[in-house]
Amino acid sequence: MRKLRIFMILITLSLLVTGCFGAKRLEGEVYITALGFDYKNGKFEVFSQGLNFGNIAKQEGANIEDFPILIGEAKDESLLSAYGELEQTTAMPLSLGHVQAIILSERIIKEKKMADVLDIMGQSPNFRYNLFVFGTKENIKELLQTQSFFNYSQVYSIIHGPEPLIQQNYSLPILKYHQFTTRYYRPIGTIMIPSLSINKDQFSEGKQKQIATVNGEYIMSQQQYKGWLNKEDLSGIRWFSKGIQGFSVRVGTKKVSVKIKNPKTKIVVLKGNQPSYRIAIKGQAALFQNSDNNTNGELQSVLNKKIKKDILTTLEKGDKLNTDVLNISEKSYKYHLNDWDIGAIRGFNLDAVKDIKVEIKIIESGKYK
Incomplete structure (x- = not known):
């Protein structure tokens, strides 16, 4: 009787253990x-x-x-x-x-x-x-x-x-x-x-x-x-990409390099017969390489001109393909459908961008260990 009782307990415990029946081998x-x-x-x-x-x-x-x-x-x-x-x-x-x-x-x-x-x-x-x-x-x-x-x-x-x-x-x-x-x-x-x-x-x-x-x-x-x-054609697209925390940029020559942190890009829709746009970019940068010993003011000017040129280059490449490669017109589609129809918004071209303003300020210099 005692052996039977032990046997029944073991059977009960085995049923409580989670099994792997039907599991596939890796x-x-x-x-x-x-x-x-x-x-x-x-x-x-x-x-x-x-x-x-x-x-x-x-x-x-x-x-x-x-x-x-x-x-x-x-x-x-x-x-x-x-x-x-x-x-x-x-x-x-x-x-x-x-x-x-x-x-x-x-x-x-x-x-x-x-x-x-x-x-x-x-x-x-x-x-x-x-x-x-x-x-x-x-x-x-x-x-x-x-x-x-x-x-x-x-x-x-x-x-x-x-x-x-x-x-x-x-x-x-x-x-x-x-x-x-x-x-x-x-x-x-x-x-x-x-x-x-x-x-x-x-x-x-x-x-x-x-x-x-x-x-x-x-x-x-x-x-x-x-x-x-x-x-190279898409050099301006980084300023419109989300989730990028920072990146390095060569300024003028390979002897000058800055790291830009969390740049912010704003697209403003301008009212008129056809949709047009103003682009504003702001941010801060750290100077990591400056072999030519340029002043921060000189470098800021060159840097901001380079960024504007990169954006214009990408817009021009997209314009030749008859497409809004930077998706600037999406701002009108999302928020201004009452002002223009789809055809007018689709008509985006290089002339629709009326102004590009870039303000990246160099606030610190990189330090060597």
């Missing part, structure tokens, strides 16, 4: 971390980048070569059927819950295939709306095989984590999928899709590294492709 699936879409010769191509947990959590003493990147590719007449081809031929189930980025080929963007991308993204409940969107004219398969530093996983690259780099030292904006879908159908303004290239020349670890980097932006407006602009 190594039993392929975790897709990025997808690439292309369109060539009348067919869509889908590329998938798969990483296992050995890639993501680098084990002590192991090289990243021990955990290769798995690249899948398939083609068909639609993106959905091409991805279905991947699922039907894989040796392990594909999991889309960890996708962090989608990469669109230049052909997808130029040949008006964005509706197909939106369709496949809307078909799966596993896609998150905060994943990053990129464009490229590179071979997507090669781009998905680019590397990070120090044998770390590719998840520590700009494809999967561009935000820290953008906040620190990039001047080009990043794009998330929810921002893309919001702007794609908006009758006003511009979408900028970051353009990825492969840097094969500047970094090496025993052998040359191939690093993904952002080199420009694809410009779209009202669901139409407008063109491509490089970093």
Whole structure:
């Protein structure tokens, strides 16, 4: 009787313990971390980048070569059927819950295939709306095989984590999928899709590294492709980007450098028959390099003229593409629809910007340790 009682207690306790019935083994699936879409010769191509947990959590003493990147590719007449081809031929189930980025080929963007991308993204409940969107004219398969530093996983690259780099030292904006879908159908303004290239020349670890980097932006407006602009063309866009806490600027020559902290940009809408705008930029800067021993007053004047010139350069580049690349007209669309119709607001051009006033003050000098 005593043995029976002990047996019954053990059975009861075992039922109280939380079980893992039906749980999937981590190594039993392929975790897709990025997808690439292309369109060539009348067919869509889908590329998938798969990483296992050995890639993501680098084990002590192991090289990243021990955990290769798995690249899948398939083609068909639609993106959905091409991805279905991947699922039907894989040796392990594909999991889309960890996708962090989608990469669109230049052909997808130029040949008006964005509706197909939106369709496949809307078909799966596993896609998150905060994943990053990129464009490229590179071979997507090669781009998905680019590397990070120090044998770390590719998840520590700009494809999967561009935000820290953008906040620190990039001047080009990043794009998330929810921002893309919001702007794609908006009758006003511009979408900028970051353009990825492969840097094969500047970094090496025993052998040359191939690093993904952002080199420009694809410009779209009202669901139409407008063109491509490089970093120099978009030098004025940093003053209209949110979330950037500070960045360094070369003033005049490479012997002078300042760091600008939390600049504030204000767009004022001016009334009239057509909408027009005044731009005002204010901020403070710290002087970090001044080999020519210029006075703060001299440097402030040169700095403010440079910023104004950068903004005008970007406005001119956008004007040639017949688009409001800095999205200045969105201010009228959001707050002044009672004053002008959509057609008038869409008519934004370089002449609509009546004044650009820049007041960046150098308030301190950088000190050497």
